[in-house]
Amino acid sequence: MSTLSWLVLLLAFLIGVASLALAGMPPVTPAQVRRPRRALRLRVALFVAGVAVTLTVPAVASARALAAGPAPSLPLTLLVSVLPWLLLLGLGAAIAWLASANEPLALSFRQQLADLVPMATRRDVHRGFTVVHFDDERPIACAAPGRPREILVSSAMSTLLDERQLTAVIAHEYAHLRGRHAAILRCAELTTRLAPARWRGRAFIGPVRLLIELAADDAAARQIGPAELANALARVGRATGEVALVYRAECIARRRWPVARRRRAPRAFALQTATR
Template sequence: MVALLVLLAAAVAVVLLAPRTLAAGRWQVRMPRLALGLWLTAVLGGIACLIGAGIVGLVLAIAGSGSESGAAGVIMTVFAWMSLLAVGGTVVIVASGSAEVLDAVRRNRGSVLTLPHTVHVAASDWQLLVCDTDEVFACAIPGKPHTVAVSAGLVRELTPAQLRAVVAHERAHLSAHHELVLRLADLNLACMPRSGAAQRLRRSTSLLIELAADDAASRRAGAVHLANALVRVGRATGDVTVELRAERLAQRPCRLAGRLTPVAPVYERAVASLR
């Protein structure tokens, strides 16, 4: 019984406190990877507590009053079944939210992949698509192979160095499995759509994965090139947050640019093929 109470309390604490804690303050902007790691740890910890509570509740419910008699046995049995029902209800809510999130993911992917496009790079693990549209965008689509899609409008807007930085940014999303993190945040929001904490956590997660990808792309392609690309994209799309990300990079270009990693030949071929 004590184990069941502890597991349920831990699960509730994670659901209620983790979003508030991880979305508070400004430290996440400086250390986005750490913030994302803590967020994943909290989510997985909460899931583990729920699974554990379900198992313990099932064991207690089956045992019934075998170890207790009278009122104590009845209370234990009723509480165990109630806990099991609560865990089961949570599973149903999560399953429903998962279906909603997956539907949204499929729609978003379809909206990009159904555009007229040309494959400019087809490597063993990823491909680069250029979509024939004047809209300015770039996105990462996980799969086999992973896909980076950029628009013809973006290609016209950026220099080769800036375009290389944008492609590196999108590939950073793929290598770090950022879509999975974002799905978890979407699922959390789908399960608690009226929760202010869930809404803040979804916004924070969306920003953090962009900042983490910015840092990775800066090390590969240069903070100056990525910052300039973000400024151009922000002006073309009217997205103020993109320009704020550029300002963040501009405040520390030397530290990031001082440890550039070599650019793979496939990046050079990818950018060259777009010109």
């Protein structure tokens, strides 16, 4: 294989690595705050492209090296024959290790949901999800992906917010379910474990987590109304002391939004039954 071909493959590999870095490392800019869903889709695309390129280039290089000459040397033949399998084996081992390392987080989340469900006081079944109301003195709202898809809302949250504000919060959680944000966040968490130590933590996963929340805010504001969502976030932020909620409310207030007549809740919001 010519030197030029090797350089092209090396460049492609470096581009793949750079795509992975760009998917997680850069901070969230004001432009991304204004278009969070677009920015999140771009980061996901960069991540997928980076993984595909970094896994494909070594295999292509091995295949081209085998086909380059009529009689490659035995060491080269062994190298290019075994390298793809070693890469696949290493990838499988890395995925297994990452899954086992991240399993306590998943088990903890599922246990928290299991502890909340027995306290349910009402279930509102909509077309696309079920809102589970439960007693708790903390203002809580969270999405539980799976089958069936559920949104858990505490009694304190229902008491703290008015009807429109609570609907906006539910729309925010539904955006997490519809956008499969839990899977995106899990990939970001697993990728963080592979990153160098100085890139871990908020410098790596922080931008993805923030964009996920801003993207859900964007969807809920367009469906229910920016004022309702901003007021809900600010009220919950003041009640819990979470500065991030107040910041997100300010981001919503600073943006321009479509007029009210263009807002429409998804069909999945249609209530089918309400049981106690």
